[in-house]
Amino acid sequence: MSRISHIEIDSSGLPAPTPEVEQERKVAIFDLLEDNSFALPPKDGAAPPEGPFRLSLSIREKRLVFEVATEDAQKMSEIHLSLGPFRQVVKDYFQICESYFEAVKRLPPSQIEAIDMARRGIHNEGARVLQERLEGKAELDIDTARRLFTLICVLHFGG
Numbered sequence: 001m002s003r004i005s006h007i008e009i010d011s012s013g014l015p016a017p018t019p020e021v022e023q024e025r026k027v028a029i030f031d032l033l034e035d036n037s038f039a040l041p042p043k044d045g046a047a048p049p050e051g052p053f054r055l056s057l058s059i060r061e062k063r064l065v066f067e068v069a070t071e072d073a074q075k076m077s078e079i080h081l082s083l084g085p086f087r088q089v090v091k092d093y094f095q096i097c098e099s100y101f102e103a104v105k106r107l108p109p110s111q112i113e114a115i116d117m118a119r120r121g122i123h124n125e126g127a128r129v130l131q132e133r134l135e136g137k138a139e140l141d142i143d144t145a146r147r148l149f150t151l152i153c154v155l156h157f158g159g
Contacts (some may be wrong), residue, residue, distance in 0.1 A: 002039035002051045004144075005071055007032060009151055010058035020101050021154055028150035037141040040068060040077055049076050057148075059083070059155050066138065079137045083156075086133075089126045090156045093149075096122055123149065 007029055011017075017025065038055070042048040053076065056067040064086070066079040096119045103112045127145035130152070134140065140148070 002037065002139075003053070004032060004036050004038045004055045005052035006054040007151070008054070008056040009154060010056060011155065014155070017154060020097070024097075024150055025154045028147045028154075032144065032147040032151075036144040036147065037139075038144055039139045041136060041139060057151055057155060064152060064155070066134075068138070077137075079134065081133050085129055086126070086152060086156070089122060089129055090153050093119070093122045093126055093153055094156075126153070 009025065009029075038051065038053060040049050040053075049070075052071055054069040054071060054073060056065075056069075058065045058067070060080075062083055064081040064083055066077075066081075067075065068077040068079070069075050096115065100112070100115045100119050103115050107115075123146055124142075126149035127142055130145045130149050131140065131142070
């Protein structure tokens with residue numbers, strides 16, 4: 001069972017999200033818990049820890065922190081990633097999302113679809129960056145990476 005069974009977002013100290021950002025967070029968490037693939041690699045020749053896992057995401061000291069624990073809350077791993085590689089893709093993602101939310105209110109479906117395709121492309125790029133940054137630290141599939149990238153964007157919202 002190499003999967004995430006519980007996720008917590010530590011947004012303490014961040015401003016309240018907009019309704020759109022809050023909706024994105026809720027959908028990402030729901031989808032992530034419904035279907036994900038997440039595993040920790042073996043360390044020092046020992047067998048890899050088995051899931052399901054509890055995951056906590058936070059930003060501490062300008063670093064993205066993944067705290068991974070067993071279902072009974074025993075800490076397994078703490079992964080710290082620099083925010084630098086995420087900054088531009090997060091900025092691009094927020095800009096395209098803002099355009100998308102505005103388009104939905106006033107543009108025809110063909111134009112909304114074009115903006116949505118661009119949004120998905122940037123989202124995929126963010127997921128790819130996340131997979132690269134977690135290489136050797138955690139293993140996750142592209143759909144899990146996409147949902148986690150959404151949650152990273154939520155954390156960046158106030159950062």
